Amino acid sequence: MTVARVGRDDRLDGAGIDDVLALARVAGDADGAEPLDEAVLLRLRDPQAAAVHLSARTPEGRLVGYAHLDVTAPAGGTGLDLVVHPTYRRRGLGRALATAALADVDGRVPVGTVRAWAHGDHPAAAALAVDLGLVRARVLWQMRRSLTGPLTAPDLPAGVTLRAFQPGRDDDAWLALNARAFADHPEQGRWTAADLRLRLAEPWFDPDGFLLAVEESTGRLLGFHWTKVHQRAGSTPIGEVYVLGVDPTAHRGGLGRVLTAAGLAYLRERRGLNRVMLYVDESNTAAVALYLRLGFAHWCAHVNYHRG
CATH class of the missing domain: 3.40.630.30 (Gcn5-related N-acetyltransferase (GNAT))
Structure with a gap:
């Protein structure tokens, strides 16, 4: 040694x-x-x-x-x-x-x-x-797909519009929505204002790629798709479905699918990327099924082990 x-x-x-x-x-x-x-x-x-x-x-x-x-x-x-x-x-x-x-x-x-x-x-x-x-307790899948093929057109429900996140203006409303959307998630649903500020200060942060679905009549946030681009010297950039969430009251209306499609279109059309990845819990069968329908495939797995 x-x-x-x-x-x-x-x-x-x-x-x-x-x-x-x-x-x-x-x-x-x-x-x-x-x-x-x-x-x-x-x-x-x-x-x-x-x-x-x-x-x-x-x-x-x-x-x-x-x-x-x-x-x-x-x-x-x-x-x-x-x-x-x-x-x-x-x-x-x-x-x-x-x-x-x-x-x-x-x-x-x-x-x-x-x-x-x-x-x-x-x-x-x-x-x-x-x-x-240590006991195997949780499996997080990384899934990927190409952005060079056909993409589903984002067809918004009536009365809903998309706009970019505005730092300072949308922070509190987004944190509240994130907590509702991920109430049962062991990490995401516990984000604080400090957690958000750290990420907004990161070099990769792009407000135009942080898409909010808004109820036109009230201005209420219904869902979001926060995209991210990974860039490293010597490697081809890759996009990420960083966080995708929908208010529980807006479930079953297809908004998650629409937001996913809108983010993928942004990464391809505005950022010029040809591939994208995401992370999803293996146990979240509804989300896994959605991503499979949208052309994603299993890439690798990350395992969380517990003791105590």
């Missing part, structure tokens, strides 16, 4: 953050799935975010392993994301990081649930989870 012991930090400086992002890029290119989710990346860049950072470096100081503990909501459990450099795998480094992370969690009072993501459902991650007593 050429790797030094695992180090622990409550904050990372700019160089430390750059090292983590570089490690994540290398691992993502090798695995075909990004090892750290968006929430982790946002916390890395937020100096106020509470987190524990576990790092493994070679004697020369090269970062080859990293684990991130999200300690922002202990009542809901501690989130764990972990990445190991492809060249340094099969040396026990992932196990060492995971063991250190679980020991850190167990040192807290009270001990809470651990929620660990295995992005890409890698067999090695599944084996490690079993060894550490």
Whole structure:
């Protein structure tokens, strides 16, 4: 083993953050799935975010392993994301990081649930989870489709119009709608004003690609399709159905299908993209069925493991 012991930090400086992002890029290119989710990346860049950072470096100081503990909501459990450099795998480094992370969690009072993501459902991650007593609890599918073929025309219901999100004006109304639309979702429905502001400040944010369905007679928000574009040097950009939601009172009117079609058209016609992806819970059979009808296909899976 050429790797030094695992180090622990409550904050990372700019160089430390750059090292983590570089490690994540290398691992993502090798695995075909990004090892750290968006929430982790946002916390890395937020100096106020509470987190524990576990790092493994070679004697020369090269970062080859990293684990991130999200300690922002202990009542809901501690989130764990972990990445190991492809060249340094099969040396026990992932196990060492995971063991250190679980020991850190167990040192807290009270001990809470651990929620660990295995992005890409890698067999090695599944084996490690079993060894550490983590149980497979949730599966998130990534689905993709081409934008070069025919798209369904967005045919809005009578009395409904589409417009772009206006930061500052629509924040509160959108947060309320998001909470209603995702009342049973373990993460999305709990977004706060701070969560929204972080994303509105991201370089990728495009208000024109944040589409709102509005009831013309009242101005009430009925649904939304927030699109996103992933751009990375050396890679072809890809669009994302970032968040799609409909007010429960507006269900069964086809608005979800219309909003999906409108967002796909925006990504192709306005952003010039030829492919798009989305994430959906495997258990959400109605949404999976909708996306299959709209031409999406299963691409890969991300698995959430629980302990506690």
